[in-house]
Amino acid sequence: MIKRVTFRHKWLPYALLAPQLLITLIFFIWPASQALYQSVLQQDAFGLRTAFVGLDNFAYLFSDPIYLESFDVTIVFSVAVALLSLSFALMLAVMADRIIKGATTYKTLLIWPYAVAPAIAGVLWYFMFNPAVGINAWILRTVFGYDWNHTLNGTDALLLIVIAAAWKQISYNFLFFLAGLQAIPRSLIEAAAIDGASPFKRFWTIIFPLLSPTTFFLVVVNIVYAFFDTFGTIHATTRGGPAGATNTLVYKVFNDGFIGLDLGGSAAQSVVLMVIVVTLTVVQFRYIERRVEY
Amino acid sequence: MANLQISGVEKVYPNGFKAIHGIDLKVEDGEFIVLVGPSGCGKSTLLRMIAGLETVTGGTIQIGDRVVNDLEPADRDIAMVFQNYALYPHMSVYQNMSYGLRNRGFPKAAIEERVQKAASILQLDGLLDRRPRQLSGGQRQRVAMGRAIVREPAAFLFDEPLSNLDAKLRVQMRVEIKQLQRRLGTTSVYVTHDQIEAMTMADRLVVMNAGVAEQIGTPIDLYEKPSSVFVGGFIGSPAMNFMPGQVEADGRHLTLADGSRLVLPADGRTVEPGRSVTIGVRPEHLMPSSDTDSALKFEIVLVEHLGADTLLYGLASAVQGAGEGGLLTVRMSGHHVMPAGTVIPLVADPSHLHLFDVATGRRI
Numbered sequence: 001m002i003k004r005v006t007f008r009h010k011w012l013p014y015a016l017l018a019p020q021l022l023i024t025l026i027f028f029i030w031p032a033s034q035a036l037y038q039s040v041l042q043q044d045a046f047g048l049r050t051a052f053v054g055l056d057n058f059a060y061l062f063s064d065p066i067y068l069e070s071f072d073v074t075i076v077f078s079v080a081v082a083l084l085s086l087s088f089a090l091m092l093a094v095m096a097d098r099i100i101k102g103a104t105t106y107k108t109l110l111i112w113p114y115a116v117a118p119a120i121a122g123v124l125w126y127f128m129f130n131p132a133v134g135i136n137a138w139i140l141r142t143v144f145g146y147d148w149n150h151t152l153n154g155t156d157a158l159l160l161i162v163i164a165a166a167w168k169q170i171s172y173n174f175l176f177f178l179a180g181l182q183a184i185p186r187s188l189i190e191a192a193a194i195d196g197a198s199p200f201k202r203f204w205t206i207i208f209p210l211l212s213p214t215t216f217f218l219v220v221v222n223i224v225y226a227f228f229d230t231f232g233t234i235h236a237t238t239r240g241g242p243a244g245a246t247n248t249l250v251y252k253v254f255n256d257g258f259i260g261l262d263l264g265g266s267a268a269q270s271v272v273l274m275v276i277v278v279t280l281t282v283v284q285f286r287y288i289e290r291r292v293e294y
Numbered sequence: 295m296a297n298l299q300i301s302g303v304e305k306v307y308p309n310g311f312k313a314i315h316g317i318d319l320k321v322e323d324g325e326f327i328v329l330v331g332p333s334g335c336g337k338s339t340l341l342r343m344i345a346g347l348e349t350v351t352g353g354t355i356q357i358g359d360r361v362v363n364d365l366e367p368a369d370r371d372i373a374m375v376f377q378n379y380a381l382y383p384h385m386s387v388y389q390n391m392s393y394g395l396r397n398r399g400f401p402k403a404a405i406e407e408r409v410q411k412a413a414s415i416l417q418l419d420g421l422l423d424r425r426p427r428q429l430s431g432g433q434r435q436r437v438a439m440g441r442a443i444v445r446e447p448a449a450f451l452f453d454e455p456l457s458n459l460d461a462k463l464r465v466q467m468r469v470e471i472k473q474l475q476r477r478l479g480t481t482s483v484y485v486t487h488d489q490i491e492a493m494t495m496a497d498r499l500v501v502m503n504a505g506v507a508e509q510i511g512t513p514i515d516l517y518e519k520p521s522s523v524f525v526g527g528f529i530g531s532p533a534m535n536f537m538p539g540q541v542e543a544d545g546r547h548l549t550l551a552d553g554s555r556l557v558l559p560a561d562g563r564t565v566e567p568g569r570s571v572t573i574g575v576r577p578e579h580l581m582p583s584s585d586t587d588s589a590l591k592f593e594i595v596l597v598e599h600l601g602a603d604t605l606l607y608g609l610a611s612a613v614q615g616a617g618e619g620g621l622l623t624v625r626m627s628g629h630h631v632m633p634a635g636t637v638i639p640l641v642a643d644p645s646h647l648h649l650f651d652v653a654t655g656r657r658i
């Protein structure tokens with residue numbers, strides 16, 4: 001049921017909305033329209049002349065092998081972050097759901113990483129994996145004989161930012177999974193136990209399917225996170241390198257726009273990103289509307 | 295098919311709360327046992343211990359000739375019907391009913407045959423492809439039953455399976471479950487807080503109170519010879535009337551608080567003269583009398599006409615000692631018109647008086 005609120009003055013609801021609208025306008029709508037506008041312009045090397053070039057910036061983007069490679073990097077990165085953080089979070093949530101003693105302490109501790117800023121998270125892992133002084137690099141070298149070096153090896157670098165980004169997101173996923181698990185009636189699990197399903201089978205045939213709305217929601221959230229909220233993590237660690245191995249789409253927007261000073265191309269990239277996030281959001285809303293139906 | 299034996303079973307929850315205080319019960323093969331009692335008395339706890347969903351902290355539970363205390367629920371050869379049905383929402387009716395058989399590695403053809411048979415018994419034939427949310431309450435209830443019967447277990451356990459249905463459907467399903475159990479002859483333990491459900495379905499009832507089995511017996515046993523004030527008050531609707539009284543010197547009469555007298559049952563029981571007792575008398579065993587001197591004074595407050603019966607609710611000073619008096623219920627067969635405020639003298643049928651100890655509440 002939707003409750004309708006009635007106001008005594010016509011202007012009151014607008015006045016109440018105004019601050020939020022103003023923020024949206026200044027920080028979202030205006031920059032977005034600027035990006036759209038800039039994406040059809042091109043500046044000369046000295047910033048003296050600006051010319052309208054239509055969709056040239058976009059055409060150039062999609063024929064640029066570096067941009068296409070960045071696309072690949074982003075997809076691998078996002079899928080890896082989502083997979084890693086979701087599976088860890090689910091594992092932790094299943095375990096936390098069983099614990100009765102000290103459950104609050106565990107939950108509180110598990111939520112902490114979410115409060116860590118992306119850049120700090122990146123730096124933390126950067127140190128732990130530092131080839132010279134990092135504990136993890138040392139373990140990899142002495143125990144597994146693997147010479148970890150994320151400043152030279154592209155795969156190592158990508159792994160580093162995947163781990164740093166996923167670690168930060170585990171808390172968020174954990175909370176949603178735990179709530180999802182606790183919403184599954186106990187009697188369903190008990191019925192399945194009487195029906196002869198082992199704990200492993202109960203998880204995959206009852207619990208996991210019933211969590212699927214939560215899982216889907218989190219997949220979208222995590223991909224959006226990996227796409228857009230990991231700039232700090234990358235900037236504080238690999239800076240897109242080595243040799244573009246960690247140059248995700250968002251990082252490239254910054255790199256091309258502010259380091260390379262190619263405003264038009266950078267704006268066109270922003271527009272592409274906007275299209276992606278809008279698509280993801282639409283998919284998500286569509287699904288959420290129907291999520292009650294299994 | 296199996297009998298079920300519960301010996302000295304106790305339950306102490308991890309928080310230290312003792313929910314079951316030692317219950318003994320022997321359920322014969324094919325018998326329909328109902329555990330009944332007020333909410334929180336430990337019915338579900340006992341049932342869930344039989345199912346294996348709660349650990350048994352004392353005593354033994356035996357199904358057939360196996361002690362099952364330490365067996366997993368799946369290995370106890372029982373099926374359970376839950377209050378909220380506990381149907382798997384993401385599975386079709388067919389999948390819900392066959393899940394237990396699939397987990398046990400039954401061949402496809404055997405599963406198909408059993409599910410089809412159960413579906414036709416329960417009139418679920420056309421609904422096998424539906425999801426639980428596409429079913430009515432009564433149909434969900436039947437699917438839950440179907441899931442239990444396809445397994446052909448040694449015993450059915452029911453935990454208030456009808457309390458989510460509306461009154462009419464509840465009566466209908468009550469009859470269906472009872473008929474189905476008769477037809478299959480499967481030993482059943484059924485939990486309910488509704489004494490009418492309990493009385494109508496049970497071969498034998500276990501009346502539970504605060505973790506103790508107050509009385510075990512057939513419905514009529516319990517109705518006619520309640521072993522305590524608790525059972526007398528719990529079984530029967532409207533409830534039994536209770537009033538304090540004292541045995542007279544002659545040992546053949548009782549004096550009530552308002553000075554009126556009742557004749558003691560002449561069934562050979564002797565109660566020592568002068569003893570204070572709690573008298574229990576069912577509403578249908580009180581009747582108007584012409585003897586206005588020794589009869590109990592009853593002032594009508596409210597009359598309910600049920601057609602076949604008339605229920606009179608009123609005040610009697612005999613019930614709560616002197617003063618305003620307490621509430622008393624009288625049931626008269628047939629239709630009677632009596633205005634509120636009328637005072638009528640009542641006598642009790644001596645052969646249906648129940649005497650209980652004042653301190654312990656046990657039957658004398």
Ligand SMILES: Nc1ncnc2c1ncn2[C@@H]1O[C@H](COP(=O)(O)OP(=O)(O)O)[C@@H](O)[C@H]1O
Binds near residue numbers: 309311
């Ligand atoms: N997990 C538990 N921990 C502690 N006490 C419990 C637990 N489950 C039930 N109880 C208590 O045990 C008593 C019996 O509960 P239950 O068997 O569910 O009652 P009923 O089914 O007769 O209503 C209640 O007082 C309830 O509060």
Ligand SMILES: [Mg+2]
Binds near residue numbers: 337338339454
């Ligand atoms: Mg209960």
